[in-house]
Amino acid sequence: MRVTIKDIAAVCGVSAGTVDRALNNRSGISEKTRNKVLQAAEEMNYQPDFTARSLVMGRTMTLGIVLFDLYNRSFAQLMNAIEQKARELGYFVYITLTDKNPENERTCIEYLINRKVDGIILFTVNQGKEFDAYLSRFHTPIVTIFNYVSINWEYVGIHERQAMKEAVDYIASKKYKQFIYVSPPLAYAGKSNIYTQEERFIGFMEGIELNNAPKPLVLKDADYLEKLQDYSFNPAEKTAIVCSTDLYALEVMNLLKERNVPIPKQAGIIGFDDIDMLKYISPRLTTVKYPIVEIGEKAVESIVNKIERGTYISVPLLGHEIIKGESI
Numbered sequence: 001m002r003v004t005i006k007d008i009a010a011v012c013g014v015s016a017g018t019v020d021r022a023l024n025n026r027s028g029i030s031e032k033t034r035n036k037v038l039q040a041a042e043e044m045n046y047q048p049d050f051t052a053r054s055l056v057m058g059r060t061m062t063l064g065i066v067l068f069d070l071y072n073r074s075f076a077q078l079m080n081a082i083e084q085k086a087r088e089l090g091y092f093v094y095i096t097l098t099d100k101n102p103e104n105e106r107t108c109i110e111y112l113i114n115r116k117v118d119g120i121i122l123f124t125v126n127q128g129k130e131f132d133a134y135l136s137r138f139h140t141p142i143v144t145i146f147n148y149v150s151i152n153w154e155y156v157g158i159h160e161r162q163a164m165k166e167a168v169d170y171i172a173s174k175k176y177k178q179f180i181y182v183s184p185p186l187a188y189a190g191k192s193n194i195y196t197q198e199e200r201f202i203g204f205m206e207g208i209e210l211n212n213a214p215k216p217l218v219l220k221d222a223d224y225l226e227k228l229q230d231y232s233f234n235p236a237e238k239t240a241i242v243c244s245t246d247l248y249a250l251e252v253m254n255l256l257k258e259r260n261v262p263i264p265k266q267a268g269i270i271g272f273d274d275i276d277m278l279k280y281i282s283p284r285l286t287t288v289k290y291p292i293v294e295i296g297e298k299a300v301e302s303i304v305n306k307i308e309r310g311t312y313i314s315v316p317l318l319g320h321e322i323i324k325g326e327s328i
Contacts, residue, residue, distance in 0.1 A: 003046045011040050063303065064112030064120040065095045066105060072247060073275035074292050078145075081296030082121060089304050091118070102126050102192065106134070113138050119303040124149060127193035141306040143299045147195040154312040156299045158290045160199035161206070163320040167242065167270055167288050168207025170322050176240035176268055179208060179216035180231070182252060183244035186220040200244050200272060224248070225255055239267050240328065246271035246278065246287055253285065253327065268328040283326035290320045 005023070009016045014033060021029050022037035023046075029037075063086050070076050079095060086093050094117060096108035102125055112120055119141035124131075132150045135142055143154045171179075181204055185197040201218075208216055219227055233239055243249035249271030253263065261267050263283055274289035295318060302313040 003041075003044045008037060008040050008044060008046060011044070012037055059118050059307065060116050061091050062115070062117045063091050063093050063300070064109075064115075064117035065093055066108050066112070066120060066122045066124070067095065067097055068100045068123060068125070069097050072245065072273075073277055074246075074273045077276060077292045078296045081293040082300055085297040085300040086304075089300065091300075091304065098125065100125050100192070109135075109138075113140060118307045119143070121145060121299045121303060122149075122153075123147060125192045125194075127195075141303050141312075143303045143306075143312070145295060145299050147193045149193070154302055154306075154314070156295050156302065156315045156318075157196070158295075158318045158320050160196055161203035163288050163290070164200045164203030164242075164272070165207040165210070166320075167272075167322060168204055168211060168213075170324070171240045171242070171268065171270060171328055172207075172211040172213060174240075174264075174268065174328055175238060176328075177214070177237040178234070178239040179213055180228070180239060180241045181216050181218045181244075182224050182228075182241060182248045183218075183220060184222050184224060184248070185244070186218075187222070197244055204242060225251060228252060228255055229259075233261050233266050235266055238265070241267060241269050243269065243271045246273040246275045246285060249285055249287070249327075250281065253281070264326065264328050270328055274323055278325075285323075286325040286328040287323050288320055289323050291318050294318055 005016050005019045009019045012019065014037065018029055018033060019037050022034045023041060065079065065082060067075055067079065070079065083093050094112055094115065096111060098105040098108055105124060105126055109120065117140070122142055122144050124144060124147050127149065132152060135149070136152065143156060145156050148155055148157070181201065183197055183201060185194045186201060188194050189198065241252050243252060249269050253269055256263055256267055256269070263269060269285065271285050271287040274287045278285050278287065298315045302315055306312045
């Protein structure tokens with residue numbers, strides 16, 4: 001049988017109100033009485049009734065998280081950072097995964113709303129005015145990460161476009177003459193929210209133009225490895241393969257190794273994310289690093305501030321860094 005505040009009060013010979021003050025560290029009781037109540041609660045294995053507590057507080061002390069999946073190591077790192085910061089601030093998290101399906105995402109959002117989460121951190125694949133209005137009807141604090149929705153929602157991310165432009169500048173400084181861009185998500189342009197991937201591609205093209213590089217080969221489909229299998233690498237003109245995530249870059253690296261294409265002398269590779277498993281890869285992948293842990297922490301801090309104090313903490317776009325590995 002569940003131990004209640006009344007049970008503790010009966011054992012300690014005090015009122016239920018006194019027990020409540022002790023358990024919630026409120027004033028109005030002596031230190032001796034507080035210690036007596038806390039000791040009794042521990043001995044009786046008292047567990048708070050969070051349902052009743054949420055009715056009193058008007059909060060469930062939970063946050064909902066909506067992500068694509070956890071296959072990408074950067075998503076796993078992000079989720080870990082969100083959970084740790086939430087726990088530090090007294091919140092638990094519900095995680096839902098959409099598999100990049102817009103309808104699944106709406107189902108996940110409604111699942112979280114129905115469980116009365118206090119706020120939602122959203123990495124969305126939906127977009128447009130209709131979706132914006134859909135989110136607004138729930139009257140629930142929402143922070144968006146990576147994929148932008150509108151000015152109506154707090155956003156945490158980085159200068160994606162500038163980061164990729166700087167990556168191209170770095171590659172051009174290493175005398176690469178030909179460029180290939182790999183980003184299968186671009187096939188969903190206009191069909192799904194791929195804001196992050198579109199910003200990276202725009203930055204890539206701006207970098208190509210500013211460096212007077214020839215027209216690049218852009219691979220937007222899932223069969224990018226098959227197309228690279230047939231690509232003729234010219235030893236006289238080094239080719240740089242720019243990938244919009246590290247996962248694509250690692251797949252490309254494996255292919256080049258199978259074809260015995262020298263990395264980086266004949267073909268260079270750069271990724272984007274700086275996932276933690278790169279320390280096990282040889283040659284060390286050159287990549288663009290963004291502060292994935294800080295993004296998760298800032299998103300939690302912003303939404304908790306909105307829940308508890310009524311305003312988001314506005315987060316400026318965060319920084320990035322080119323990790324100069326051995327693959328360029």
